[in-house]
Every structure is written in C-alpha cells, then in structure tokens.
Amino acid sequence: MTTTAEETARADAAPTDAPRPYQSYVYAYPHKTAYRPLPERPALRDLWRDEPKGALSLYLHIPFCEVRCGFCNLFTRIGAPDELTGRYLDALERQAVAVREALGDGRDVRFANAAFGGGTPTFLDADELVRLCDIAELRTGADLRAVPLSVETSPATATADRLAVLAERGTTRLSIGVQSFVDAEARAAVRPQRRADVEAALSRIRDTDIPVLNIDLIYGIDGQTPASWRTSLDAALVWRPEELYLYPLYVRPLTGLGRSAAPLTDQAWDGQRLRLYRQGRDHLLEHGYEQVSMRMFRRADAPAQGPDDYACQTDGMIGLGCGARSYTSSLHYSFEYAVDMREIRAIIDGYTATPSEEFARARHGRRVDGREARRRHLLQSLLQAEGMPLDDYRTRFGSGAFDDFPSELAAFAARGWLEPCEDGPRLRLTPEGLAHSDALGPELFSPEVRAAMAAYEPR
Known part of the structure; x- marks a missing residue:
C-alpha cells in the first residue's frame, strides 16, 4: 500500500470540494456529544432482555491520570485525593452487580473480550488492580484468562508490581501512550516525560509475559519535523511492538493546548499532518507491519489475540465506570x-455516591434506529483497511449499501477514496481513502446526529 510520489502529488491536488482531512476521530457512532438525558430512565433489565448476549464486550473505565496531557479531551482527572480510588472501586463494584443482575443469570451471557481503559488504569496500585480484576471476574462473570484482555498504561505507572498483576490475571495486550520519543516534542504536547523513563517502562513491559505490546505515537506536534518523526518511529521499532498506533494531533476546546495556544487549524497544518502520516505509514509497511486502519498497524508475525468472536457492528458492549x-x-x-476538570470531578463524585438501585437504569444516551444502525455498520466496517463485505450488509439490513448511501459513496469514489467494487464482494477504501478517514467518517453522520453534536455545549 505504499504511495508513490505520483500518487501523493495527485492526492495533494485533490478536488477543491474535498473536506479538510482532519475533522473528527470516529471511534464510535453516535458520538457522546449527541447523547442526551433519558427522561424515561429505562431499566437495564428491559433494555437487555431480548438482546443477544453470547459475545459481549466488557469495558471498565478508570478516570484517573498522574498528569493530563495538553491534547487530552478524555474523561479523566489528575490525581485521586482522600482515598478516591477506593470509593470509585466501591461504586464500580455496585454497578457491576446491578448490571449483571440486569443481564440475567442464564448461560447465554458470555463475554468475548475485555478492556481496562481510562484515564490510566495503572494509576491504581497493584492491590487495587487485583480488586479491579476481581470485580470483572466475580461480579460480571468475565473469564479474563480465557478472552483477549487489553489494558492501557503510561510510562510512569508501568511499574513491575502492577505489570505482574496484569500478566498473572491474563492480560494479552498492553497499550502504552508514548506519543513522542523526543523530549522537546513531549514538552510541546504538555506531556512531561523523559525518553529514558519511557525506555525503562518499555523494558519492564517486555520482561513480562504479556504477548502484545502496543505503542501510541502522535504526529503534528508543534516543532515536529520529518526527521524527528523518523526518530520516534525508529525508537518504537527497536522494541518490535506487535502493534503501533499513529494518531494525528488534535487541539480541542477545554484541553491544555486549546486553552493556551492559538488553534492549529490552518491548511498548512493539515498538509504537514498528511505528509507525516504518509511517511509513518510507509515506514511501518517497509518494516513488516500491516495496516489495519488509518491509525492501527500490526506486525505481520504478531501472535493471534486468542478467540475473539466479538463483532463491533452487531454485538453489545457493557461499560462500567463513569466514563x-x-x-x-x-x-x-x-x-x-465532560472535558473541563471541574465538571469531571463533579461527575466522578456523583458516581461514587450513586446507590445500587440507580445503576440499574440508563440515564444518558441516544436511541439508535434502523437508519442509524446502517450508518454505524458502514462506518465501523469501511474505516477498517479490510473493508466491508457487501453481502454481510445486505444480509443484516435487507438492502445494499450503494442503495442506502448513494450520494455519500459516489462522492467518496469521485475523490479516489474507494476501490472500484460496486459489483464486487467488498467495499474497501484506497490508501488515500484511509488517509482521509477523519474526513470520510463525519460525512456519514446523519443530519440528526450532526444537529445534536452542534447543539452540545462543551463542559
């Protein structure tokens, strides 16, 4: 999938009506900013009664970090005073019990994979991580040692005692946010870290029995050059990570960079990020990695993640934790x-005080009808490098993707973002289509979701 100079020149000369390449990272649809309070507060038991529950995904959210990076708009707070982590785990356990009761006790309830995210789950100390795993296993019924388990960590919290707990409890994938191996770039991203500390953390991770290491890197940082980007790429490759994620930098409202710097939204920055993306993509492809999505690259000889029969387009997810x-x-x-730190603290405090019966109802969300389900299926399939089997879409919805989204798919094809396949077995993006995933994804949002997101007031 390496792009030639001629192909790059054609991409740089794209039609003037093409949207800007960096609009929104579409990792879920509809986005949380389209959610609203649910006045009827439906009971979880009713919501899940007729749902298939044989291949659920389990996600436990820990909303704490030792620092907050300048680009971060995740739901997390700095530190946890006054034994807050213990109170948070108490609430997480109450929620897990309530949710499991709502799912029912039948043998049809099974989890196909699990993840601990945040924030930084390894902000918890080793004993608290043991308790977190116990909540997942004893309160929800997930068998962590029998399914893929992914955990996020940071250089400062990837300590030997924490890693030992995660390895012993069956973690199959550890993802560490490095972002840059260049200290000056880390400072520019308001991420206080030293490369020596990052390397020490990676060494500790490689000393464990966790089979898959993922390293996150960011391109588009102020002062970053092709040479310094190559430095980070090569420094990551030394560790032969099974996975690498390459993220474009975004500057969002209410983040550290959003408050302290003029927004970097001009076309020159778009061009810089596209060039760095292509450089990083081609470098990884040349070093034995396969592209899974715009962001994700997997080493061709990486071990399988075990039985993983969860399909993000159709199977359900159980999320525990206030984020x-x-x-x-x-x-x-x-x-x-929320993104603002004061708002986040208030939400976390409210979560820790929530009684068990309140966890048995949904309070904030968005309904997904058949039209939105079609959009979600197309989005989550098309943004993967392998694309979407057209027969799968027709089998699920009884119609064809080109019938349901004629104008959108025609526009993508006109821009050179789609491989010719209207009569073929699979709908797939071209290399430049993948490069423009953050523009393509938002164009598939429904007018109703767009309006809800536009009306959302950042807090």
Whole structure:
C-alpha cells in the first residue's frame, strides 16, 4: 500500500470540494456529544432482555491520570485525593452487580473480550488492580484468562508490581501512550516525560509475559519535523511492538493546548499532518507491519489475540465506570460527558455516591434506529483497511449499501477514496481513502446526529 510520489502529488491536488482531512476521530457512532438525558430512565433489565448476549464486550473505565496531557479531551482527572480510588472501586463494584443482575443469570451471557481503559488504569496500585480484576471476574462473570484482555498504561505507572498483576490475571495486550520519543516534542504536547523513563517502562513491559505490546505515537506536534518523526518511529521499532498506533494531533476546546495556544487549524497544518502520516505509514509497511486502519498497524508475525468472536457492528458492549458507554441494538447509554476538570470531578463524585438501585437504569444516551444502525455498520466496517463485505450488509439490513448511501459513496469514489467494487464482494477504501478517514467518517453522520453534536455545549 505504499504511495508513490505520483500518487501523493495527485492526492495533494485533490478536488477543491474535498473536506479538510482532519475533522473528527470516529471511534464510535453516535458520538457522546449527541447523547442526551433519558427522561424515561429505562431499566437495564428491559433494555437487555431480548438482546443477544453470547459475545459481549466488557469495558471498565478508570478516570484517573498522574498528569493530563495538553491534547487530552478524555474523561479523566489528575490525581485521586482522600482515598478516591477506593470509593470509585466501591461504586464500580455496585454497578457491576446491578448490571449483571440486569443481564440475567442464564448461560447465554458470555463475554468475548475485555478492556481496562481510562484515564490510566495503572494509576491504581497493584492491590487495587487485583480488586479491579476481581470485580470483572466475580461480579460480571468475565473469564479474563480465557478472552483477549487489553489494558492501557503510561510510562510512569508501568511499574513491575502492577505489570505482574496484569500478566498473572491474563492480560494479552498492553497499550502504552508514548506519543513522542523526543523530549522537546513531549514538552510541546504538555506531556512531561523523559525518553529514558519511557525506555525503562518499555523494558519492564517486555520482561513480562504479556504477548502484545502496543505503542501510541502522535504526529503534528508543534516543532515536529520529518526527521524527528523518523526518530520516534525508529525508537518504537527497536522494541518490535506487535502493534503501533499513529494518531494525528488534535487541539480541542477545554484541553491544555486549546486553552493556551492559538488553534492549529490552518491548511498548512493539515498538509504537514498528511505528509507525516504518509511517511509513518510507509515506514511501518517497509518494516513488516500491516495496516489495519488509518491509525492501527500490526506486525505481520504478531501472535493471534486468542478467540475473539466479538463483532463491533452487531454485538453489545457493557461499560462500567463513569466514563464508559454501553451499547444495545437500540440504545447507546453512559453517564454524562465532560472535558473541563471541574465538571469531571463533579461527575466522578456523583458516581461514587450513586446507590445500587440507580445503576440499574440508563440515564444518558441516544436511541439508535434502523437508519442509524446502517450508518454505524458502514462506518465501523469501511474505516477498517479490510473493508466491508457487501453481502454481510445486505444480509443484516435487507438492502445494499450503494442503495442506502448513494450520494455519500459516489462522492467518496469521485475523490479516489474507494476501490472500484460496486459489483464486487467488498467495499474497501484506497490508501488515500484511509488517509482521509477523519474526513470520510463525519460525512456519514446523519443530519440528526450532526444537529445534536452542534447543539452540545462543551463542559
């Protein structure tokens, strides 16, 4: 999939009506900013009664970090005073019990994979991580040692005792946010770290039995050059990570960079990020990695992640924690969303005081009808390098993708973003289509979701 100079020149000369390449990272649809309070507060038992529950995904959210990076707009707070982590785990356990009761006790409830995210789950100390795993296993029924388990960490919290707990409890994938191996770039991203500390953390991770290491890197940082980007790429490759994620930098409202710097939104920055993306993509492809999505690259000889029969387009998700979301076929729900630190602290405090009976109802979310389900299926399939089997779409919805989205797919094809395949077995993006995933994805949002997101007031 390496792009030639001629192909790059053609991409740089794209039609003037093409949208800007960096609009929104589409990792879920509809986005949380389209969620609203649910006045009827439906009971989880009713929501899940008729849902398939044989291949659920389990996500536990820990909303704490030792620092907050300048680009971060995730639901997380700095530090946890006054034994807050213990109170948070108490609430997480109450929620897990309530949710498991709502799912029912039948043998049809099974989890196909699990993840601990945040924030930084390894902000918890080793004993607290043991308790977190116990909550997942004893309160929800997930068998962590039998399914893929992914955990996020940071250089400062990837300590030997924490890693030992995660390895012993069956973690199969550890993802560490490095972002840059160049200290000056880390400072520019308001991420206080030293390369020596990053390397020490990576060494500790490689000393464990966790089979898959993922390293996150960011391109588009102020002062970053092709040479310094190559430095970070090569420094990451030394560790032969099974996975690498390459993220474009975004500057969002209410983040550290958003408050302290003029927004970097001009076309020159777009061009810089596209060039760095292509450089990083081609470098990884040349070093034995396969592209899975715009962001994700997997080493060709990486070990399998074990039995993973969860399909993100159709199967449900159980999210525990105040920043987690849950999915049924007709409703996506969560707690309130915020970026501002004061708002986040208030939401976390409210979560820790929530009684058990309140966890048995959905309070904040968005209904997903058949039209939105089609959009979600197309989005989550098309943004993967392998694309979407057209027969799968027709089997699920009884119609064809080109019938349901004629104008959108025609526009993508006109821009050179789609491989010719209207009569073929699979709908797939071209290399430049993948490069423009953050423009393509938002164009598939429905007018109703767009309006809800536009009306959202950042908090």
